[in-house]
Amino acid sequence: MVVEPPPPAPDPPDGGPRGELVAAAVAALLFAASAVIGTAINDGDRLRLQSPPLLASWAPHLGPGTVPALLLAGLGLLYGPTLARRLPWRWLLPATWAASVGWLLTLAWIDGWHRGVVNNLETKHEYLRSVAEINAMPGLGHFLTGFVERIPLDAVDNWPAHVAGHPPGATLTFVLLDRTGLVGGIWASLFCVLSAATVPAAVLLTVRALSGERLARRAAPFLVLAPAAVWLGVSADAYFAAVAAWAVALLTLAARWRGRDAGRGWRWRAAALGSGVCFGLLVYLSYGLTLMALVGVAVLALTRQWRPVPYVLLGVAGWVTLFTAGGFWWYEGYQVLVDRYYAGAGGQRPYGYFVWANIAAQVLTVGLATAAALWHGARRLPSGLRALAPGRPAPGGRRALVVLVASALAALLVADLSGMSKAETERIWLPFVVWVLPATALLPERRARWWLAAQVVMALLVNHLYRTSW
Secondary structure, three states: OOOOOOOOOOOOOOOOOHHHHHHHHHHHHHHHHHHHHHHHOOHHHOOOOOEOOEOEEEOOOOOOOHHHHHHHHHHHHHHHHHHHHHOOHHHHHHHHHHHHHHHHHHHHHOOOHHHHHHHHHOOOOOHHHHHHHHHOOOOHHHHHHOOHHHOOOOOOOOOOHHHHOOOHHHHHHHHHHHHOOOOOHHHHHHHHHHHHOOHHHHHHHHHHHHHOHHHHHHHHHHHHOOOOHHHHOOOHHHHHHHHHHHHHHHHHHHHHHHHHHOOOOOHHHHHHHHHHHHHHHHHOOOHHHHHHHHHHHHHHHHHOOOOOHHHHHHHHHHHHHHHHHHOOOHHHHHHHHHHHHHHOHHHHOOHHHHHHHHHHHOHHHHHHHHHHHHHHHHHHHHHHHHOOOOOOOOOOHHHHHHHHHHHHHHHHHHHHHOOOOOOOHHHHOHHHHOOOHHHHHHOOHHHHHHHHHHHHHHHHHHHHHEEEOO
């Protein structure tokens, strides 16, 4: 088992709900301002969005998934916190996976089985549109060597938006699914959902190793019932989020096992290598997710363990060697993509609006409960950062949790300032967002259920009021 940090101290005085309510109100006002201002400046479809700041259309509706989603939401509110406290740890992780599968699918089903689940990955911008063409090529090497030249908008037979907008590893995932017999949108969607449903388990393993089991259990219901589920089901970015989550989780386990085994065991080396394999795959799934390295560095700083790094780099090197030898040079692909991005929507959408509206859009992915929890986190962040200083004991409990969340927020902020994420961030930033959600463990237990209800209501409202797209 993982060597855990000391258990967290009892909840400190929280000063009542006022700070939480103010933080939640500020978050709500930020989103409202982004919607009002975005609509006002969207003359001539300047923002290329129907309902700024979201890539969605305002369309209040009910659907076949409405009743199942309401039932699951009710069961989650009634029994989720209790089960999170009482289930044996070995059962809690698979329970979060099963609950996540149900929550993701029922939310998606609100839009209908075909539109909400089957068709999401079959639209004109998606990866599946290119699978048949790639299968008809002489080999995958042909696909890789010719990949970059088909990224530009003015290229003959340029790739669809999502194929061009990511390294080839993303598209190859769906090609390989197709070649194993899992053909079409239904299998691609189920693959993404089943992958995304593992995210809570990966995050819980990490929080438990860094901050103790008590805080991990408190975060569990919020991870499962997060409003982010609206976009996790169904999108390829949900699969990316799962790969990123397990990269961080395996790195955390490697660091903790290294601390216990003092270098004699093989488990920490295997976990570090597995983390590197996940991080390396992530590099070839999405250019922007190289920023997940900031979360990895935070884990190493919190555990005071750097010995896993060579094994992580070895795992990354395998993918770099494979793709480079196959004919795809990552940096060249990124440079050409930047040109395509600014030749299209990226050049039209104003940076001055999206640099803050991107953040506003996350209010609907993390929910008001997370905004309230970040108020508690902000109060503890200075002490958490001071604890990282050399010579101090490795921080645990709430301080470690706050630093972990802050690292995800830092990655998100860098992505925002880069200008390469103008709109659609409610989907694109899911791999960062899932590491912000554990902040909810900082909410006082006596108010946690009310905040969990706010999360559930947020998810249901968004899915019933908007028709999201990507």
